[in-house]
Amino acid sequence: MISSGERDFVVIGGGVVGMCIAFGLIRKGLKVTVLDEGDRALRASRGNFALVWLHTKGIGTPEYSKWTRRSVSLWKQFADELKAASSIDVGLEQRGGFLLCLSEEELQGRIRARGQLQHELGEDHHPLEILRRNQLAAMLPALGPEVVGGSFCPLDGHVNALRLFGALHRACELRGVVYRPNSTVERITPVQNGFEVQLPGEKLSTPRIVLAAGLGNANLAPMVGMSAPVRGERGQIIVTERLDRFLDYPVGNVRQTDEGGVMIGASKEDADFDTLTSTPVLADLASDAVRMFPVLSRARVVRTWSALRVLSPDECPIYDQSKVYPGAFLVTCHSGITLAAAHALDLAADLAEGLLPRRLDIFSARRFSNVPTVM
Amino acid sequence: MFRRLCEPTLSITVYIDGREVRVADGDSVSTALLCAGNLPVRRTSVTSAPRGIYCGMGVCFDCLVTIDGEGNRQACLTTAREGMTVKTGSGRRSLSAETL
Numbered sequence: 001m002i003s004s005g006e007r008d009f010v011v012i013g014g015g016v017v018g019m020c021i022a023f024g025l026i027r028k029g030l031k032v033t034v035l036d037e038g039d040r041a042l043r044a045s046r047g048n049f050a051l052v053w054l055h056t057k058g059i060g061t062p063e064y065s066k067w068t069r070r071s072v073s074l075w076k077q078f079a080d081e082l083k084a085a086s087s088i089d090v091g092l093e094q095r096g097g098f099l100l101c102l103s104e105e106e107l108q109g110r111i112r113a114r115g116q117l118q119h120e121l122g123e124d125h126h127p128l129e130i131l132r133r134n135q136l137a138a139m140l141p142a143l144g145p146e147v148v149g150g151s152f153c154p155l156d157g158h159v160n161a162l163r164l165f166g167a168l169h170r171a172c173e174l175r176g177v178v179y180r181p182n183s184t185v186e187r188i189t190p191v192q193n194g195f196e197v198q199l200p201g202e203k204l205s206t207p208r209i210v211l212a213a214g215l216g217n218a219n220l221a222p223m224v225g226m227s228a229p230v231r232g233e234r235g236q237i238i239v240t241e242r243l244d245r246f247l248d249y250p251v252g253n254v255r256q257t258d259e260g261g262v263m264i265g266a267s268k269e270d271a272d273f274d275t276l277t278s279t280p281v282l283a284d285l286a287s288d289a290v291r292m293f294p295v296l297s298r299a300r301v302v303r304t305w306s307a308l309r310v311l312s313p314d315e316c317p318i319y320d321q322s323k324v325y326p327g328a329f330l331v332t333c334h335s336g337i338t339l340a341a342a343h344a345l346d347l348a349a350d351l352a353e354g355l356l357p358r359r360l361d362i363f364s365a366r367r368f369s370n371v372p373t374v375m
Numbered sequence: 376m377f378r379r380l381c382e383p384t385l386s387i388t389v390y391i392d393g394r395e396v397r398v399a400d401g402d403s404v405s406t407a408l409l410c411a412g413n414l415p416v417r418r419t420s421v422t423s424a425p426r427g428i429y430c431g432m433g434v435c436f437d438c439l440v441t442i443d444g445e446g447n448r449q450a451c452l453t454t455a456r457e458g459m460t461v462k463t464g465s466g467r468r469s470l471s472a473e474t475l
Contacts, residue, residue, distance in 0.1 A: 142471075241447045242420055244469035259421050260467045295470045300447065302436070 007031045007178070009351075010197055010206040012185050012220060015045035016336040017343060018212035019168035023085075024348020026175045033204065034172070035183040035197065037216075042273065044214050045336060047235055047307020049265050050161035050257075051250055052094060053338050055128065055153045056113050062120045063362045064316045068335070071342030072155050078341035079159070085171035090164040091258040094157030098131075098140065099252040100150040100292050107149040114151065128153050142246045144294045158250040159337065160258050185213075188223040190325040195224065208327040210351060214310045215273075217332050225324035227365050230332055232308030234271035236281050238264040238289075240299040247293065254289045254296075262299060264289040268309075277304045309334050312368070319347065319363040321356045329356065330365070377409035389459040404450040404461055405431060405438050413463050416440055416450065420466045441465045444473055 009025050011018045014036025025032045037043075054072045058065025072094075079092040101107040110130060117126045129152045136150055137143045173179060187198040194207040209224065211217050217228035242260030250256075253266035267281045282304055290297045310332055312318050317333035329351055333339055350357050383399035389407050390396070396411045405428045408416055415425035416438055429437040431451045438450040440461055446468030450461070 242467045244467045244471070246471060298470050298473070 005031075005207070007033050007204075007206055009033070009208045009210060010035060010195070010204060011210045011212055012197075013212035013214060013216065014169075014179060014181065015043055015212070015214060016048065016165060016168065016340060017045075017214070017331055017333065018210075019165075019172055020336075020340045020343040021210050021212055021331060021348050021351065022172050022177045023082075023168060023175075024344040025352055026172065026177050027081075027344070028349060028352035030352055031176070032172075033178040033180065033206070035185055035199070035204075036179065036181045037184050038182040042215055042232070042275065042308055044307055044310050045165060047237060047275075047305065047309075048161050048337050049235075049237065049255070049263060050158050050164070050337055051097065051252070051255070052092070052157045052159060053097060053153075053252075053335065054155050055097065055099060055151065055252070056110075056117060057335070057338075058316075059113055059116055059120070061314065061316050061362075062124075065117065065121060065126070066124065067317075067342060067363075068338060069155065070346065071339045072157075074341035074345050075157070078344055081345075082164075082167045082171055085175060086167040088163055088167035088170060090167050091160035092157060093159075093250075093258070094155070095249060096152055096154040097156030097158070097250045097252070098136070098150050098152050100136070100143075100147050102146055102148065102288065102291055104148055110149075110151050127155055139249065140247065140251075140293075142293045142295050144291055146291045156250065158255050158257075161337065164337070164340070185216075185220065188220060188328075190224060190328070194327060195325070208351075208354070209329070211328070211330045212332070214332065215308060217310075217330060221320075221330055221365075224328035225322040226320050226328065226330050227368070228312075228318060228320075228330055228332055229365065229368050230310050230312055230318070232271070232273060233311050234267070234269045234274065234306050234308055235265060236267045236269075236277050236285065236304065236306040238282055238285055238304050239302055240264070240296070241302050243299060246295060251292065253285070254292060261302070262289075262296065264296075271306075271308070273308070275306050275308060277306050312365075314367070317363050318365045319356060319360045320365050327354070376412065379410070387455055387457050389455050389457075389461060391461045392463055398455050402455045404440065404442060404448075404453045404455050404459070407455050407461070408438070408440070408450055408463070416463045417465060439465075441468075446473065 008030040011034045022032045189196045197204045221228040240262040247256040320330040322328035385397035398407045414427045426437040429435045433452045439447045442448040
């Protein structure tokens with residue numbers, strides 16, 4: 001697509017997903033405006049656990065596993081490009097990651113999950129390994145005696161979430177993306193050759209539009225002939241004081257950031273739009289973390305918070321384009337960090353051409369046509 | 376230089392980086408650091424920026440020091456006790472190196 005006029009794309013949503021799309025579009029030479037809400041937006045990005053994570057994702061949907069693997073394999077290039085564009089190092093460490101099991105039953109479940117992945121992916125060998133306690137302890141010296149085993153995926157890793165968010169915004173700003181905070185979209189109206197976007201007291205027009213508004217997509221999608229049956233799932237997070245490095249690899253629910261703080265998370269609750277924390281849930285998170293790494297019993301908690309994951313009914317991403325109003329696209333997913341590289345380098349390149357490729361058809365919301373839309 | 380508004384009886388001895396410092400009963404460790412002129416109290420572990428006594432009320436976590444062998448303690452929220460050892464300038468807390 002050749003750039004023309006004031007803007008080629010409006011991206012609604014300035015979280016990690018929206019900014020990755022914006023970065024990818026401007027990388028293709030297009031003019032992009034990002035419309036974002038303000039500081040009080042629900043914003044799943046501020047609750048993310050910063051994992052770059054393949055592991056057991058995509059059980060039952062091998063395409064999701066392959067798409068995730070594609071993104072994980074692109075992450076190094078993406079981090080390098082972000083650094084070149086923003087001068088910010090997002091601290092990518094990708095030497096593998098663990099999920100730990102505190103009971104034999106849990107470990108048996110993990111072994112079955114691995115078997116199913118291998119079966120579904122067929123020739124696409126999945127690198128997940130099952131490790132017994134003694135093998136784990138060699139890589140995780142701080143491991144507690146209650147851990148019976150676990151799984152290891154050598155492709156997994158993590159980043160510094162705060163710097164990633166900063167790097168995306170800086171890179172987009174420096175390359176000329178127009179970023180507009182406090183610009184809550186009230187209405188999108190399809191018009192001749194594009195769309196009119198109603199903001200408080202102002203209208204913008206654009207030939208193409210990408211909805212990347214997280215839970216907000218549920219309301220926006222029908223305005224341009226699509227649907228986004230997403231719901232919020234609350235996750236709570238604990239972060240500790242900065243500590244000397246004791247954990248060299250991320251674990252699904254415990255990771256030490258490059259700056260020393262330890263993040264503890266992975267709770268799941270249905271909580272509508274409530275982003276408070278609750279002591280029983282935080283206590284469970286802390287308890288599991290201490291059982292896995294007993295040295296954490298002496299660590300001080302500095303902050304706790306929660307945010308809402310954006311989940312579709314099958315927990316896989318939704319990528320869609322409006323059949324009725326060409327030029328309108330929708331992107332939503334739960335794993336905005338893991339998929340960041342694929343969104344910026346692959347998906348945005350396709351959007352820049354003005355069409356979603358056939359290989360992403362499987363991720364259309366049409367797969368939920370018999371599922372009622374959750375608002 | 377920090378100066379007290381009144382001169383209390385200095386009845387408590389603490390050791391800041393091995394140096395004997397006399398303070399009053401009820402003084403905080405941050406008061407001891409200010410009186411002894413031990414500033415900055417540390418450098419940050421991320422950017423090595425100097426840190427002192429900032430909020431003085433437990434909010435900012437700037438005044439982190441090692442007290443009796445335990446790292447990352449807030450000097451402003453800790454009352455000085457007889458014989459207490461305070462170490463400034465420590466970086467990230469090492470849980471494994473602490474013998475409590």
